[in-house]
Amino acid sequence: MTVPLVTTGYELAGTEKRFIGWHILVAVSALFVGSLMGPLQSFEFSGLDLYRYLDPIIKDYYQGLTLHGVLNALVWTTFFIVGFTNLTTLKGLRRPLSHPMVNKVGFWTMVVGLVMTAVPLLSGAATVLYTFYPPLQASWAFYLGLTLVVVGSWIEGYGFFLTYRAWRKDNPGVRSPFIAFAGVLNMAMWQIATLGVAAEILSMLLPWSLGLIDATDPELARTYFWFTGHPLVYFWLLPAYISWYGMLPKQAGGKLFSDSLARLSFWMFLLVSIPVGFHHQFVDPGIPQVWKWIHSGLTYSVFFPSMLTAFTVIASLEYAAKQRGGTGLVGWVRALPWNDPSVSAQLLAGILFMFGGIGGLVNASYSINTVVHNTTWVPGHFHLTVATAVTLSFIGISYWMVPYLTGKRLHSPRLAVIQGWTWFVGMIIFSNAMHVLGLLGAPRRTPLGQAPYVPEEWSGHLLRVSIGGGILLVAVLMYVWIMFKTATGPKADASDVPEVPIAESLRDPQATPAWLDSFKPWLIGAVALIVLAYGPQLVKQILDMQLNAPGVP
Amino acid sequence: MTHEAGTKESMGVDPFERNWMIISVILLVVFFALITVAGFALGFQVPGVETRVDPETLTDSLPWSEPGVRELAPGRYEAYVVASQFTFDPREIEVPVGSEVTIYVASTDVQHGFKIQDTNVNMQIVPGHVSKLTFTFDEVGEYPYICTEFCGLGHAAMFGTVRVVQPGAGGES
Numbered sequence: 150m151t152v153p154l155v156t157t158g159y160e161l162a163g164t165e166k167r168f169i170g171w172h173i174l175v176a177v178s179a180l181f182v183g184s185l186m187g188p189l190q191s192f193e194f195s196g197l198d199l200y201r202y203l204d205p206i207i208k209d210y211y212q213g214l215t216l217h218g219v220l221n222a223l224v225w226t227t228f229f230i231v232g233f234t235n236l237t238t239l240k241g242l243r244r245p246l247s248h249p250m251v252n253k254v255g256f257w258t259m260v261v262g263l264v265m266t267a268v269p270l271l272s273g274a275a276t277v278l279y280t281f282y283p284p285l286q287a288s289w290a291f292y293l294g295l296t297l298v299v300v301g302s303w304i305e306g307y308g309f310f311l312t313y314r315a316w317r318k319d320n321p322g323v324r325s326p327f328i329a330f331a332g333v334l335n336m337a338m339w340q341i342a343t344l345g346v347a348a349e350i351l352s353m354l355l356p357w358s359l360g361l362i363d364a365t366d367p368e369l370a371r372t373y374f375w376f377t378g379h380p381l382v383y384f385w386l387l388p389a390y391i392s393w394y395g396m397l398p399k400q401a402g403g404k405l406f407s408d409s410l411a412r413l414s415f416w417m418f419l420l421v422s423i424p425v426g427f428h429h430q431f432v433d434p435g436i437p438q439v440w441k442w443i444h445s446g447l448t449y450s451v452f453f454p455s456m457l458t459a460f461t462v463i464a465s466l467e468y469a470a471k472q473r474g475g476t477g478l479v480g481w482v483r484a485l486p487w488n489d490p491s492v493s494a495q496l497l498a499g500i501l502f503m504f505g506g507i508g509g510l511v512n513a514s515y516s517i518n519t520v521v522h523n524t525t526w527v528p529g530h531f532h533l534t535v536a537t538a539v540t541l542s543f544i545g546i547s548y549w550m551v552p553y554l555t556g557k558r559l560h561s562p563r564l565a566v567i568q569g570w571t572w573f574v575g576m577i578i579f580s581n582a583m584h585v586l587g588l589l590g591a592p593r594r595t596p597l598g599q600a601p602y603v604p605e606e607w608s609g610h611l612l613r614v615s616i617g618g619g620i621l622l623v624a625v626l627m628y629v630w631i632m633f634k635t636a637t638g639p640k641a642d643a644s645d646v647p648e649v650p651i652a653e654s655l656r657d658p659q660a661t662p663a664w665l666d667s668f669k670p671w672l673i674g675a676v677a678l679i680v681l682a683y684g685p686q687l688v689k690q691i692l693d694m695q696l697n698a699p700g701v702p
Numbered sequence: 703m704t705h706e707a708g709t710k711e712s713m714g715v716d717p718f719e720r721n722w723m724i725i726s727v728i729l730l731v732v733f734f735a736l737i738t739v740a741g742f743a744l745g746f747q748v749p750g751v752e753t754r755v756d757p758e759t760l761t762d763s764l765p766w767s768e769p770g771v772r773e774l775a776p777g778r779y780e781a782y783v784v785a786s787q788f789t790f791d792p793r794e795i796e797v798p799v800g801s802e803v804t805i806y807v808a809s810t811d812v813q814h815g816f817k818i819q820d821t822n823v824n825m826q827i828v829p830g831h832v833s834k835l836t837f838t839f840d841e842v843g844e845y846p847y848i849c850t851e852f853c854g855l856g857h858a859a860m861f862g863t864v865r866v867v868q869p870g871a872g873g874e875s
Contacts, residue, residue, distance in 0.1 A: 211852060278852055282813050284829060285854070367813060368828045409713045431748050432824050434831035438750045442741055449730045456726040460719050510733065516740040519748065519824045523815045523850035590819040592850035600858040602846045662711045697756050698829040701787070701812050701854070 158243035165239060166554045168249075172232025172256065173551060175263065176225050177632050180540070183220025184625040186213040191579065191618025194611040196598045210596040211276045218279030219270060222535055224263060226385045227298060229543050231259070231305050233388050234332040236550065237395075238309050240649045241329025246308055247315040255304030262297025265290050278594060280374060281354070283365040286700030289358035292350050299343050306336035324658040324666050327408060328395040328651060331415050335387040337668070338380060338419045341675065345376025345426070357700060364696045368435045372690055375426035376683065383422040383451075385535050387415065389542035392495060393462045399652035400492050400549075401485050403469025406461045408654035409661040414454035414461070416671045421450050423675065424682030431518045440686045441515055447682060448513035455506055462499065468655070490565030494545030497573040498538050501580075505533030508584065523594075525614075526587025529580045537576050541569065544628055549647040551635050558641040560634035564627060571624040579617025582610045749825050749833045752806075757829035760784065760810050771795045771803070783807045783847075785814040785827045788856030790847065795862070797839060798869040804836040815850025818864060826851065839866040 161169075186207070189199050193210060200209055207213050235252065239245060246252055268290055269275035275287035281295075313333045317325070349370050356362045394411045398404055405411060427444035430436055467481055475484025487493045508530045511517055521527065552559045559565060587593075589607060597603050597611060664670065715723075740746040760766045761784060769791050771781040779801050784791040786809065797803055807816045807827050814827040818837070825833040839845070849860035 209855065211855070211857075214852075282851075285812050285852075366830060368831055371826075371828065407714065407716065407719065410715065410719065413713075430826070432833075433826045434749045434828055434833040435751055435754075438741065438748055441748055442738070445737055446734045449734055452730055453723075453726055457723065460722045464716070464719070514733070515737045515748065516746045519746075519822050522824050523817065523826070590817065590848075592815065592817065592848055594852040594857075595850075596858050600848075600861075602848055602861045656714050660711055660714060662713065693754075695754060695756075695830055697758065698812075699758070 159239060159245070161236075161239055162245070165235075165245065165249075166556075168252070168256070169232045169235045170551075170554045172228045172235070173547065173554070174636075175260065176228035176232065176543075177547070177629065179220040179224035179228065179263075181625065181629045183217050183225060184622070186217035187221075188618045188622040189213050190217065190596075191615045191621075193596050193598045195608070195615040197615065198596075198598060206271075208273045209276070211278065211594075212270075212273050214594065215276050215278050216270055219266065221540075222279055222385075222531075223295070223298070226535070226539065226543075227302055228259065229547075230335070230384065230388045231256070231302055233391075233543075233546065233550070234309060234336060235305075236649065237328040237332040237391060238312055240651060241326040241332070242312060242316040243326075244312070244316060247312040248308055251311065252305050252308035255301045255306075255308060257301070258304060259298050259301030262294045262299075262301055264294070265297060266294030269294075280378070282374070283354060283357070283367050283370050284698040284700050286358060286702055289355060292355045292358055296347070296350050296355070299347065302336075303340060303343070306340055309333050309336050324408075324661055326651075327405065327411060327654070327658070328391055330412065330666065331387065331391045331395065334415050334419055334668075335384060335391075337672065338387075338422055338675075339384045341679070342380035342384065342423050343377050345373045346378075349373035349377075353696075362696060364699045366690075366694045366696055367698050368433065369690045369694055371430060371433060372426070372436070372687060375429040376423065376687075377426075378429060379426045379448075380422040382531075382535060383418050385539045387418060389495075389498070389539050390415075390458055392542055392546050393458070393499065394465070395652050396546075396650045397462070397492065397495050397652070398465040398469055399650040400489060401466055401469035402473050403465055403652070405652045405654045406464040406468060408656055408658045409665055410457055410461055412661060412665040414457040416665065417454040417457075418451070419671055420675050420678060421447055421454075424679050425451060425513075426683070427686075428513050428515075428518070431515060432522045435690070436686060443682060445513060445515035449510070452506070452510060452513075459503070459506075465652070466496075488562075488566060490559070490562050490569060491545045491548040493566050494548065494569035494572075495542045497569050498541035498545065501533050501541075501573065501576060502538035504580075505530060505538055508533065521587050523592060524587035525583045525591045525593050528593050529583025529587055532576060532580045532583065537572070537580075541572050544572070545569065547632065549650065551632060552641075553647050553649060555636055556640050556643075556646050557635050557638045558645050559647075560631050560638055565631050568624055568627040568631065571620060571627060575617050575620030575624055577617075578613055579621060582613035582617060586610045586614070746822075747835060749835060752832040752834050754830055755808050755832060757808075757810050760808055765806075766808060771797060777801055779803045781805045783816070783862075784810060785816065785849070785860075786810040787812065787854050788849075788860040790816075790849075790860065790862040793862040794865060795847075796865040796867060799842045799866050800838070800840060801866075802836060802838045803864075804834065806832055806834050808832045812853050813851050814853050814860070816847060817850045818845050818847045820845060823847075824850070839864070842866050842868060 269288035275291035277285045277287045425448040427441050428448045470481035470484040473484045475481030765782045769782045769784045809827045809829045817824045823837050845864040847862050
C-alpha cells in the first residue's frame with residue numbers, strides 16, 4: 150500500500166525562489182568560466198597552445214588549470230548544492246526556513262569568499278591548482294577566500310539544521326521526508342569533513358601566507374587536506390543521489406523503490422565517507438603501509454552504498470518504465486521519457502557513473518593504485534564522476550529547477566536533450582583517452598604537448614583528449630545558452646511551469662524502522678570511526694610536525 | 703519514538719535486492735582479501751615511513767650531497783635522487799639487467815612526483831620526507847622517470863632515465 154508522501158504542500162514565496170536562484174546563478178557562471186579553461190588544456194595535449202594568445206588574461210596552462218579546478222569542482226558544485234538543499238529542505242519539510250537570516254548570512258559569506266578567491270586566481274597570484282599543496286604558495290586572499298566559502302556553507306547548513314529541528318519538534322515520530330532528510334544529512338557530513346581543510350588552512354597555510362610563520366609541514370598538510378578531499382566527492386555526489394532516488398522516479402512516472410534502503414545508503418555515506426582519505430596518499434612517504442591498507446578496505450566499504458543505490462535507482466526506473474508500458478528484461482529502458490531533457494541528462498549521467506565507479510575501485514586498491522596514481526587516469530576518472538555523474542545530473546536538475554524558480558518555460562527542450570547527449574559523447578571520448586593515457590604512464594597536471602618524454606604512440610590518444618574537450622566545450626556553451634534564454638525569457642502561464650518533482654515511496658515511509666531516521670547514533674558512529682581510523686596517525690603526524698618547508702611562489 | 707497507529711516497521715527488502723547486497727559484500731571481501739595477499743604475502747610495497755630530512759640543508763651532507771647509484775653487493779644497488787625545480791639529480795641511472803635497486807628520493811623545495819615508466823615505482827616526493835621503493839629491473843631497456851606532481855612552470859620538462867644494460871656492455875665507459 151502506498152501513502153502520499155509529499156505531493157502537495159508548501160509553495161515557495163517569490164523571495165525564497167529568488168534566494169535559491171542567486172545560488173544557481175553564481176554556480177552556472179562559475180561553470181561557464183571554469184569550463185572555458187578545460188578545452189585550452191585538452192587542445193594543448195595535441196600541441197595547439199592557445200595560451201600565447203590569451204597572455205594578459207590567462208598567463209599559462211597551470212593558471213588555466215587552477216581556474217578550471219577551483220571554479221568547476223569547488224564553486225559550481227558548492228553553490229549549486231547549497232541552493233538545491235534550500236529547495237529540498239523547504240519542499241521536503243513543507244515549511245519555510247526557521248531562520249532565513251542565517252541562510253542569507255551564509256550565502257553572502259560564500260559570495261565574499263568567492264570574490265576574494267577570484268582576485269588572486271585571475272591575477273596569477275594563486276597558481277597552485279585546486280589542491281593547493283604547500284610549499285607552493287598562493288596569496289593569503291586565496292586561502293582566506295576559500296575559508297569563507299566553506300564557512301558560508303557551514304552557516305547555511307546551520308539554517309537547515311535549525312529548520313529540520315523545528316520540523317522534528319512539530320512532527321514527533323513521523324518519518325522525515327526523504328529529500329529533506331538526505332539534504333540535511335549531506336550538510337551534516339560536510340561539517341565534519343571540512344574540519345580537515347579548516348585545520349590545514351587556519352593552523353598552517355593562512356598564517357604562513359601572511360608571514361606569521363616561516364614554513365609548513367607539507368605531509369601533515371596533505372593529511373589534513375585529504376581528510377576533507379575524499380568526503381568532498383560525496384558532498385558533490387549525494388545531491389545527485391537525492392535527485393536520482395527522490396525526484397527522477399517521479400519525473401519518469403514511477404515511485405521510489407525502497408525508502409528504507411535509500412536511507413540506509415545515505416547513513417552509510419555519513420559513516421564511511423570520511424575515514425578513507427589515505428587512499429589518496431598511498432604513494433606518500435611518512436604514512437605507515439598498514440594505515441594505507443586499512444583505508445583501502447574502508448574505501449571499498451563506500452562501494453556498498455553505491456551498489457545499493459544502483460539497485461534501488463534502476464528498480465525505481467524499471468517500475469516507472471513498466472507503468473508506461475515498457476516490457477522486457479532491459480527493453481523497458483526505451484519506455485523511459487528520453488525526450489524530457491531533465492530525465493535524459495540524468496540517465497546519461499548515471500550510465501557513465503557506472504564506469505566511474507568501477508575505475509574508482511582501482512583507485513581504492515592499495516596495490517593496483519600504483520599503476521594509475523598521479524596519471525591522467527585520475528582526472529579521466531573524476532570527469533566521469535564529478536564532471537558527469539554530478540555535473541550532468543545538476544544540469545538535468547536545472548532543466549526543471551530554473552523554470553520553476555523563474556516562472557519561465559525552459560528554452561528549447563529539444564536543444565536541451567541534444568545538450569545532454571553532446572556532453573555524454575564528448576565525455577566518453579575524453580575520459581576514455583585519459584584513462585588509456587594514464588595506463589600508458591602519462592602524468593596528470595602536465596601540459597603533455599610540451600613534455601619531452603612523450604612517446605609517439607601516445608599521440609592518437611592525446612588527439613582524442615582534444616576532440617573530446619572540444620565537444621564538451623560545445624555542450625557547455627549550449628547549456629549556458631539554454632540557461633540564459635530561459636532566465637531572460639517571458640513569464641509563462643502557471644500551467645507551463647514545472648512543479649518540483651518529488652517521488653512517493655512504493656512502501657509507506659512510516660514502515661521504515663525508526664533507527665533509519667535518527668541522527669544521533671549515526672553521528673556518534675561516524676565520529677567514532679574517524680577517531681579509530683584517523684586518530685592515531687593524525688595525532689602522530691601532529692606531534693611529529695616539523696615546519697621546515699618555506700614557501701615557493 | 704512513537705508511530706502512527708497501524709504501521710508495522712520493517713526494512714521491506716526485496717528478495718532480489720537482498721541477493722544483490724550479498725553479492726556486493728562478497729565482492730568487496732574478495733577484493734580486500736586480494737590486496738591483503740598482494741601487500742602482505744606477495745611483497746607488494748608502497749612508500750612508508752623513512753627518516754625525516756630538512757629540505758633546505760638536504761644536499762649539505764651524505765648521502766644526499768652525492769646523489770647517484772652505488773653498488774651494495776653483486777646485483778644489489780641503491781640510488782639516491784634529489785628532486786628540485788625542475789630537474790632530477792642524477793638525470794641518468796645505469797644498472798645491469800637483473801639488478802635489485804632501492805631508490806631513495808627527496809626534495810629540496812616543493813612537492814614532486816617520481817614515476818618510473820613501465821614499473822611499479824610511483825612515489826609522491828614531499829619536502830621533509832624520504833620516499834623509498836625497491837624494484838628489480840629484469841629487462842634491458844630505457845625507463846624514463848618523470849615528475850608526476852605539479853611543481854611550477856617547468857614541471858613538464860622534469861624527467862630522467864634509468865638505463866638497464868647487459869653486464870659489461872658499455873656502462874662504465
